[in-house]
Amino acid sequence: MPSFRLALRSLAFVLAIAPALHARAADAPGLEVPIREVVLSDGVRRYAVTLTVDGVSIEAQLDTGSTGLRILAPALSDKAASAPGMPVRYAYGSGVELQGRKVSAQIGFPGGVTGEVPFQRVEAVACVQRKPDCPATRVPAAAYRIGGDGLPGQGFIAIIGTGLHDDVVPNPLTALGVQRWIVELPRGPRQTGRLILNPSPEDTARFRSVRFIDGTNQVPACLIRRDAPARFCGPAMIDTGASGLRIQGAQADALWPNGTPAVISLGEDRDAAAFPVTIGLREQASGMFAAPYRGGGRTITLNLGLAPFFRWRVLFDAQARTLGVAER
Incomplete structure (x- = not known):
């Protein structure tokens, strides 16, 4: 029995410190995530960051105008691709509607904050009624990419919406405990911008x-x-x-x-x-x-x-x- 009690105490200790460990990681100042400019073949500019999903790196469109992390199902691990979840639909100004389920995975940024975060597993793409000719109609489903303007194979397998509007799929930054961030876009495709998580007082002094x-x-x-x-x-x-x-x-x-x-x-x-x-x-x-x-x-x-x-x-x-x- 002593070993059993010791195991219980150890488990209780781990559970007690887990939120604190997550909070300290999220409060680490000044984590800089590179932002890359991507120019589509029609000249439209998109911006991308790299994040990890269950330890696998993916590139996601950075979108301050929407809320929630949304990932095309074929890009996910078997575990995340088959996990049960509540049905979710999310529409964009382009008329594209992403359909799928709310699930969770270990989401993070290389060298920094990581935690269990809800996101939308995108299983189908459609158009809202008011825009039946949205970009999703221009390509076969297998060639569709998020933010790709309906150009085959162009765009992203994920989108990270950092807007502050409430949604059933939350802002992934705040879900990780990050409360402040700076977006500094690159000046053209040959330069690198910065997404600064938890900026320091010095970083925010002139705003x-x-x-x-x-x-x-x-x-x-x-x-x-x-x-x-x-x-x-x-x-x-x-x-x-x-x-x-x-x-x-x-x-x-x-x-x-x-x-x-x-x-x-x-x-x-x-x-x-x-x-x-x-x-x-x-x-x-x-x-x-x-x-x-x-x-x-x-x-x-x-x-x-x-x-x-x-x-x-x-x-x-x-x-x-x-x-x-x-x-x-």
């Missing part, structure tokens, strides 16, 4: 903060003409998974022509962080597009896409629910 709108992944923002009294204002996302400046709810004839001088402004007027852009420049990701109202509402919303990341380093604080920006 100006804007509070997220309650319960959303959006901040107050405006796109303002500099040569005329015109603006589009509303809740806005800044989104590494989207190209251009999308005005959701605007008519196409209300858009401004290429070459128009404008300003992107985040936050309330007196405390806003702002920078100039010229509509239609690829190097600023400032093409302007009209899109349907978001979520069936009747409020103008903005998706500012990559443009803010080309100007700023961006700090996401899940605990304070703020977005910070600093000059690159």
Whole structure:
């Protein structure tokens, strides 16, 4: 019996310290995860990070505009590919809907934080009713990749959505205990960007903060003409998974022509962080597009896409629910 009691005490000790070990790993400051730019054959820019799933490295699209880690089933180990789980559907602005099940695996970043994290095992890809011609219709199922614009074999086998909107499949960073992170995109495909987990006070000293709108992944923002009294204002996302400046709810004839001088402004007027852009420049990701109202509402919303990341380093604080920006 003494050996049995000793075993129980050992088990109790392991269970007691496991959360603390996880917390200390998650609180380790300044883990830098490289970000790589990937340019599709149609010129669309995507951004990728490497993570591990049950010890196997995979490349995933980094997407600040969505929430949750989602992995195509053929990329998973036999254990994760066959694990039971609740049915999950998740749709993107492109109209693509990922269908599958919520399961869990050991998820982490090389050289850093690792833990058991829920994710969506993607078993099928479809289009939502409002966009029946979404990119998923353009390729056979076996050739479909996430974020690949419907180009055969292009894109990723996974997407890591780091948005702060609540979802049944959680933000994988916060699920790992990470509460703050900085996204610094690379300046072109030949350079490497950084996803900094748990940045140090020195890393975050120069940021100006804007509070997220309650319960959303959006901040107050405006796109303002500099040569005329015109603006589009509303809740806005800044989104590494989207190209251009999308005005959701605007008519196409209300858009401004290429070459128009404008300003992107985040936050309330007196405390806003702002920078100039010229509509239609690829190097600023400032093409302007009209899109349907978001979520069936009747409020103008903005998706500012990559443009803010080309100007700023961006700090996401899940605990304070703020977005910070600093000059690159």
